[in-house]
Each structure stands twice: as structure tokens, then as C-alpha cells.
Amino acid sequence: MSDASNVTPEVDERIKTRSRFREALIRPELGGIVGTAVVFALFLLFAFDSGMFSSQGVLNWSQVSAQFMIIAVGACLLMIAGEFDLSVGSMIGFAGMIIAIFSVTLGWPVWMSIILTFALCIAIGALNGFIVVRTGLPSFIVTLAFLFILRGFTIYLPQTIERKTIIGGISDAAEGDWLAFLFGGTLFKGLFQWLGDQDIIETFTRGAREGQPVVDGIPMLIVWAIALVIFGHILLTKTKFGNWIFASGGDAEAARNSGVPVNRVKVLMFMFTAFCATVFATCQVMEFGSAGADRGLLKEFEAIIAVVIGGALLTGGYGSVIGAALGALIFGVVQQGLFFAGVESSLFRVFLGVILLAAVILNTYIRRMITGER
Amino acid sequence: MAEPIIRMENIEKHFGKVIALAGVSVDVLPGECHCLLGDNGAGKSTFIKIMSGVYTPTAGEIHFDGAPMNFDDPRDAIDAGIATVHQHLAMIPLMSVSRNFFMGNEPLKRIGPLKFFDHEKANKITMDEMRKMGISLRGPDQAVGTLSGGERQTVAIARAVYLGAKVLILDEPTSALGVRQTANVLATIDKVRKQGIAVVFITHNVRHAMAVGDRFTVLNRGQTFGTARRGEITADELQDMMAGGQELVELEGSLGGTV
Ligand SMILES: Nc1ncnc2c1ncn2[C@@H]1O[C@H](COP(=O)(O)OP(=O)(O)OP(=O)(O)O)[C@@H](O)[C@H]1O
Numbered sequence A: 001m002s003d004a005s006n007v008t009p010e011v012d013e014r015i016k017t018r019s020r021f022r023e024a025l026i027r028p029e030l031g032g033i034v035g036t037a038v039v040f041a042l043f044l045l046f047a048f049d050s051g052m053f054s055s056q057g058v059l060n061w062s063q064v065s066a067q068f069m070i071i072a073v074g075a076c077l078l079m080i081a082g083e084f085d086l087s088v089g090s091m092i093g094f095a096g097m098i099i100a101i102f103s104v105t106l107g108w109p110v111w112m113s114i115i116l117t118f119a120l121c122i123a124i125g126a127l128n129g130f131i132v133v134r135t136g137l138p139s140f141i142v143t144l145a146f147l148f149i150l151r152g153f154t155i156y157l158p159q160t161i162e163r164k165t166i167i168g169g170i171s172d173a174a175e176g177d178w179l180a181f182l183f184g185g186t187l188f189k190g191l192f193q194w195l196g197d198q199d200i201i202e203t204f205t206r207g208a209r210e211g212q213p214v215v216d217g218i219p220m221l222i223v224w225a226i227a228l229v230i231f232g233h234i235l236l237t238k239t240k241f242g243n244w245i246f247a248s249g250g251d252a253e254a255a256r257n258s259g260v261p262v263n264r265v266k267v268l269m270f271m272f273t274a275f276c277a278t279v280f281a282t283c284q285v286m287e288f289g290s291a292g293a294d295r296g297l298l299k300e301f302e303a304i305i306a307v308v309i310g311g312a313l314l315t316g317g318y319g320s321v322i323g324a325a326l327g328a329l330i331f332g333v334v335q336q337g338l339f340f341a342g343v344e345s346s347l348f349r350v351f352l353g354v355i356l357l358a359a360v361i362l363n364t365y366i367r368r369m370i371t372g373e374r
Numbered sequence B: 001m002a003e004p005i006i007r008m009e010n011i012e013k014h015f016g017k018v019i020a021l022a023g024v025s026v027d028v029l030p031g032e033c034h035c036l037l038g039d040n041g042a043g044k045s046t047f048i049k050i051m052s053g054v055y056t057p058t059a060g061e062i063h064f065d066g067a068p069m070n071f072d073d074p075r076d077a078i079d080a081g082i083a084t085v086h087q088h089l090a091m092i093p094l095m096s097v098s099r100n101f102f103m104g105n106e107p108l109k110r111i112g113p114l115k116f117f118d119h120e121k122a123n124k125i126t127m128d129e130m131r132k133m134g135i136s137l138r139g140p141d142q143a144v145g146t147l148s149g150g151e152r153q154t155v156a157i158a159r160a161v162y163l164g165a166k167v168l169i170l171d172e173p174t175s176a177l178g179v180r181q182t183a184n185v186l187a188t189i190d191k192v193r194k195q196g197i198a199v200v201f202i203t204h205n206v207r208h209a210m211a212v213g214d215r216f217t218v219l220n221r222g223q224t225f226g227t228a229r230r231g232e233i234t235a236d237e238l239q240d241m242m243a244g245g246q247e248l249v250e251l252e253g254s255l256g257g258t259v
């Protein structure tokens, strides 16, 4: 008897979870959620002892994922607004180099170099957008031109000024700079020390840093990634402007006829993408203490791949920032996880290709269910 | 007689070599339903797109509320109180009904210093307005792409009626509608007209025009035959003018008077 009474609620529960599951099914980010679950399951199963899930390992793939996330948020909103930016990777290299030239070569304060670089790069983003909306050319072509133009300058400038392609010495210049901390600093050091003292996370057992935790805090890079994802998600789903982003990418003419300032939306999204690329570049420059002419290579495609894994439609009008963030997480975990697991690194591309294909097929299926697309 | 809310004078519109409108004058009074009729390609849609700020006229003047007006952008016309249902609807299939309904006019709610899209309010109004038009939606977050053609048209009309403060422009709003929804739209036109809103109604159906129209303007190849008041013209005369006169008489004969 007691058995029977136990079974009934269990059945109820299952029905409920199933209906909730079905509800979850019709979300644009489902592909990203499933992908994330699969990837974590695989690595937990096959690479648990590889060090990937030690505090240092977690920090490692979190940082790589955070990098992808920062540019994926920009690429995601821009793609939903109906445009691409292929110049993101070049912009990363360019922004880093400009910071280095301002702060090291010219000797300006780092905070001023960073602010001016942001202004310059956002202006270039605006120019990208302006050309696209004014000429009606595909953004693919316009930003491809900027991919070459910016990369060209990124190589040319340090070569003519410093006779080399890497400018170092930024760490010294950034010492004690308040704005540099915002991109290269570490938060919650006290908390992590405490965690180390409590033996909750690993500590160094010898050497100069004996007793200090291996991971001494949360890098600002990760804080930026989380902040940008939250900002992008709220902007897209909870504001008037978000509705305009969807509308501009869904059908620019219909949006315009309904009073949406489509051109302004698109230009602003190009500027936001440039902003994200510059955040990426600044964090990277602060981490490495140098700027290199080859930084950011192919990042535009990695951003677009993360966004597409996250459920966005390449042709615009549909997508999710949370999905894009999950796409970036998958990207980072797979890349670093394979490294930890000691898998031949060329297999990363095979893995990535398979995930991309699977996610896109799943996403197309979900999207058709939601939107009645045929 | 009341002052026209909108007066279009000698409007011309050229698309490259094509002269879509060659000097059309129409005025619309508050509280009247002004029907625009004419053959395919006569220039009706082009004309109302100038009224709603989509196109700027090549020549001619627009007076709105007694003052000269230049609409540079649909936004200007919407802000002036002109709402339009375009022939091609201006709906975005990938977006939900309520997001479409309020596209460009999102209701906001304040949280602290920030303003957010008030989805609750938008959803509720959308459902209510659609119910008034005789369509019950599965939900306000249903994508417009999953609606039938007539349902989409109804959403567009409901949206314009909801937003149209002074002038409501309907470009063939009943072309995809069923009997009940058509009756609803005609009743809605009658209702908003009585509230003092000016309605511009484009249709190919003379019976629909006669049912609600106060004045009728027929366009033909970018020109107007002038405007007739209700009672001054019969349905048959309108029908003939719409087809450009002669030919329909012959056609009518061969079709046994069914057109
Ligand atoms: N954007 C454009 N570029 C070039 N020609 C155009 C454009 N828009 C309209 N035309 C031309 O102008 C003329 C009038 O078109 P319009 O759409 O106003 O006709 P209409 O009266 O609304 O017809 P219908 O009853 O079929 O909707 C047509 O000959 C059309 O080819």
C-alpha cells in the first residue's frame, strides 16, 4: 500500500517536469543549453582528473570563455539587428596597439590612453555603421574592408614607430593606474585568501607564494563578461531599444514604417560591437603587458560561431544574448578542456565543427517551432 | 464645413522615369471616411505612403492641421497622429504579436531611474484589442509568422486603430479577411469616424466603399478624376470610373453583369 502512495506523486512530478521541459524547449537558447550540458557531461566523465576542474583549471577555461563572451555579446546584438562585423578581430589588435603606442611610446597616462582608444575605436565602429546604412552595402563587405584596413595599421604603426611588431612595457606603465585596474585587476582577493586558508581551494605549498591561493581572485575580464552579458540580455529583452533591435533585423522596412529609427539602431550596434572589441583588447593588453600586431586574429569568426551556436539567426531578427554567452562557454570549455585532456589540439577544430553543425540543426528546428517559419 | 485635418495639393511622385503620381489633390476631414479607389498601379499606395511619411513627394504640398508639413520619416507622421496599415502590413514574422503591436510605440514602465518595456501592459492591450476585432489569439507571445494572413492583417489594423490619434490610413485592409472580420473592420471604421478621426480607406471593393465612405476619390494612372460626395454617385458609376471607364462596360457584357 505504501508503495502505491509513493508512486503517485512521483508520476505527477514527472508529468510536471516534462511539461516544464517542453516549455524550456521552445526557447531560442535551447541549443546552447543542451550543448553546454553535453560538453560539461563529456568532460566531467572523461577528463575529470585532468586538472580541468581544479581551481586553476576552472579559472583557465572561465577566462577563455569570458574572452569569447565579451565579443559574442556585441556580435549577437549586431547580428539580431541584421548586420555583421568582420572587423572585430582586427579591431582587437588595433585597439591594443593604440593603447600601447599612447601609453608606452608617447608616455601618456594609461587611463588617458585607454579612454582615447575607446573613443577612437567606437568612432571607427560608428563609421562602419554609417557607411553600411548610408550606402546600403552589405555589412559583410564594408567590415571586411575594415578588417584589412585596421590590421594593416596595426602592423604598420609599431613597425614605423618602434621598428618591431610587439610593444611591451605596459605593465610598468599601468602600475597603480585606476582605470587599468578596471581591465587588468583582480577582485575578491581577501575572499580567495580565506578560501585558501580554509583549504577549500588549493594553495601554493612551497616557494615565495607559499600559503597563498593558486587562484588569487576573480579577474576583471570575467567581471566584464558577466556584466556585458547581463547588460545585453536586459537591453534586448526588457527595453524599448531591444524591441527596435529585433525589428531592425527582422524587416528593416517594416520597422521603419512603424517609426523605428532603424539606421540609428544599426549604427549604435556597430558602436557597441567596437566597444566590446576594445574591452577585450584592453583586458588582453593588461594581462600580457604588451600589444602584438597579430592579436585578435580570426576572433570575428569565433564570435559569430558562438552567437550562432547560441541560437541567433544569421540573417537577423532572432537570437538570444544568453544563448550567445552559452555558445562562448562551450567554445572556451571545449578548447581548454581538450588541452587539459591531452587530446591532439588539431582535433579541437573537428569537435568545434561537429558542435556547430549539431547546434545549428537543433536551433533551426526550435526556431521553426517558435516562429512558424517555413 | 470643418477644416481638413490633412490637405494634399498637386502631389507628384516620380520614381526615376516612372511617374507614379502626376499631381493629385485630396483633402480629408476629421470624422469622415475618405475612400481612395482605382485600378492596380493607379498610385493609391504611393499616395498614402506620402501621407504617412514613407516617401517624400517630388512636388506638391502637404498641409496638416492647417499648417504646411514635411514628413521626413514615418516617425514624424506617427508623432503627428497618423497611423497607417500598409498594403504589405509592416509586420515582423519572427517577432511576437505584442512586440509587433507596439513596435515603435513601446509602453514603458519606470524602475528607479531606468525605463523598461512594459511587457505586461503590452500583452494585455494586445489581447484586448485583438478580441475586439473578433480574433482570439493563443497568446500575446505567439510569433506573427504563425498567424494566418487575415489574422496578421487584423493585428495591423488593430494596432493602427489603437495608435491612430487623428488620421487612420488603411491600404486594402480587408483583402485577406473573412466575412465576420471584414464586417468588424467596416464597423471599426464607422466607430472611429464617429469619434472624429479621419479615415483614408483604400479598397477595390465598391460595396465596402459604399458601406462606409463619405467621399470617394478615384485615381487613374497617377491622376485623379476628382472627388465625389456620398449620394452624388452610384456604385455602378464608381465601378466604371475605377476601371478607367469604357473597358468595363464591354467586360461586363461578356461576364453577364456579374462584376
Ligand atoms: N518604389 C517604386 N519604384 C518604382 N516604381 C514604383 C515604386 N512604387 C510604385 N511604383 C510604380 O508606381 C505605380 C503606382 O503604384 P502603387 O503601388 O501606388 O499602385 P496602387 O494603386 O497601390 O496599386 P494596387 O491596387 O495594385 O495596390 C506603379 O506603376 C508602380 O509600378
Ligand SMILES: [Mg+2]
Pocket: B044, B045, B046, B087, B171
Ligand atoms: Mg497598393
